[in-house]
Amino acid sequence: MAHADEAAIFNKNEAKVDWHDKALWFVRQKRDKSAHKVKGWEELRNYASAIKANVLSNLDTYLIQFEENAQKNGVTVHWAADAEEHNKIVHSILVKHDVKKVVKSKSMLTEECHLNPYLEAHNIEVIDTDLGERIVQLAQEPPSHIVLPAIHKTKEEVDVLFQEHLGTKPSNGDPQYLTAEARKHLRDKFLKADAAITGVNFAVANTGGVVVCTNEGNADMGAHLAKVHIACMGMEKLIPEEKHLGIFLRLLARSATGQPITTYSSHFNKPAEGTEMHIVIVDNGRTEQLSREDFRASLHCIRCGACMNTCPIYRRSGGHSYNATIPGPIGSILSPGKDLTKHSSLPFASTLCGSCSDVCPVKINIHEQLYKWRQIVTKDVPQPVVKKNVLKMSGNVLANSKLYGFVGKSSRFMLKHTPKFLIYSKLNAWGKARDLPEVKGDNFEEWYKKRQKK
Numbered sequence: 001m002a003h004a005d006e007a008a009i010f011n012k013n014e015a016k017v018d019w020h021d022k023a024l025w026f027v028r029q030k031r032d033k034s035a036h037k038v039k040g041w042e043e044l045r046n047y048a049s050a051i052k053a054n055v056l057s058n059l060d061t062y063l064i065q066f067e068e069n070a071q072k073n074g075v076t077v078h079w080a081a082d083a084e085e086h087n088k089i090v091h092s093i094l095v096k097h098d099v100k101k102v103v104k105s106k107s108m109l110t111e112e113c114h115l116n117p118y119l120e121a122h123n124i125e126v127i128d129t130d131l132g133e134r135i136v137q138l139a140q141e142p143p144s145h146i147v148l149p150a151i152h153k154t155k156e157e158v159d160v161l162f163q164e165h166l167g168t169k170p171s172n173g174d175p176q177y178l179t180a181e182a183r184k185h186l187r188d189k190f191l192k193a194d195a196a197i198t199g200v201n202f203a204v205a206n207t208g209g210v211v212v213c214t215n216e217g218n219a220d221m222g223a224h225l226a227k228v229h230i231a232c233m234g235m236e237k238l239i240p241e242e243k244h245l246g247i248f249l250r251l252l253a254r255s256a257t258g259q260p261i262t263t264y265s266s267h268f269n270k271p272a273e274g275t276e277m278h279i280v281i282v283d284n285g286r287t288e289q290l291s292r293e294d295f296r297a298s299l300h301c302i303r304c305g306a307c308m309n310t311c312p313i314y315r316r317s318g319g320h321s322y323n324a325t326i327p328g329p330i331g332s333i334l335s336p337g338k339d340l341t342k343h344s345s346l347p348f349a350s351t352l353c354g355s356c357s358d359v360c361p362v363k364i365n366i367h368e369q370l371y372k373w374r375q376i377v378t379k380d381v382p383q384p385v386v387k388k389n390v391l392k393m394s395g396n397v398l399a400n401s402k403l404y405g406f407v408g409k410s411s412r413f414m415l416k417h418t419p420k421f422l423i424y425s426k427l428n429a430w431g432k433a434r435d436l437p438e439v440k441g442d443n444f445e446e447w448y449k450k451r452q453k454k
Contacts, residue, residue, distance in 0.1 A: 002345035007317035020152060021315040027148070028309040030258025031359065038250065047247050049363040052300035055238050056290060062205040062238045063281065069208025070279055073270035080282045083113035089280050090115060090197070090230055091122055097228050097276075099124065099194040105212065105219035106130035107199030108146050108303055109232050109282060112325040115197075126197075127189045129218035131182055138165045144319030146326060147256045147305035152318050186218070196222030198268075200233035200279075201302070202248060206241045209269035210279065213252060213262040220266050230278045231268065235286050236299040248302060251361035255304040289337045294372045298333045300362040307356035307366055313349050322346060329356040329366045336373050344381040347373035408443055415439045 035041050067077045080086035116126045128137045132149035143149030155173030162168040171177045198219045202211040212219040223229040253259040271277035290296050308314045308328035319327035324335040332346035347370045356366040416439045424431040
């Protein structure tokens, strides 16, 4: 279904929509307060954007440098052209070590590649250890947000979910109790795991190391206890040197949740004695996006989720309405690049207000890219007949000043004298929860001409 149809399902529960909206706006406000406390915040954004642009312009060089340095550290590096190859590589490593149980920290790349169902189909247990990810895994749902994967669920819903799957007692959604029960449940999984899979927030070319940022320490727990650590990274996650981490780590947590820094910023440079470390570098459409001049800056994204927290459409339509791994404004740029027909409605799920671009820590021109996708979609994807005709008529009206004046005058007359029940009918969905402004007799041009005569 199109985004609007999926959003309509989410909007049936108005109380939950209001709660979802307020919860995300609260995170946006925390971001603003945290950012305003940093002297030179805009300079940090400029630096981060420039570093990412440099990496994308020299991606081949940095990738080779990263691979060479990682191999010097004793890390095995793999290359995957797409999701299928990524999944096969991960599976082959697990088979080699006879792994039956895996703990995984949050990784949007593995979500993108649908790694969990692939491994489960091969009789390997995969447990997501990020609390939010574990919640949606138990609910058999995809994440609805890249930083807050279970933001669409209330604590009461989590309470019921834990009763069903973890055997907890009813607690009326007590967060402290539910968190403690989740900790006990996950500790057992960590201790019994044969391998750990993590994502990668940043990969440092001049050291060959990777950095994983978490608030729960679950990546550390998994990687340090298991004998095999597999880090899965999109090829755009590179930064040139370790000194650049200071810029991105200051931007990431503040943009994501308003924190000064994530609780754990874990550096994995080489395997501990008696263990193995593997890094799987994945393309999966990234080089194709890189080749699109208008959209290559979307690869700057550091997955902070700030654009989602501020977007008035995302906040009131929910992440699942996007039917994509990465929802929200940035996902509405990335997804059409992978399947334009399937995701043709996403660039229109925006007011083009520009708030997403304003909060983006790496200064991606998100709203401009969404507008450019709209132009491509309307050209390449068949549009509904009604929509095409309405837009064509609107274009004719807007292109003819006399016709525009006549239609405007007629509309004002109709709105002023037509019975209210006809104006606020089922055809006017916008008027369901709001009134139109009071209609005056003249428009600005008519008022101005009368004033000039006087």
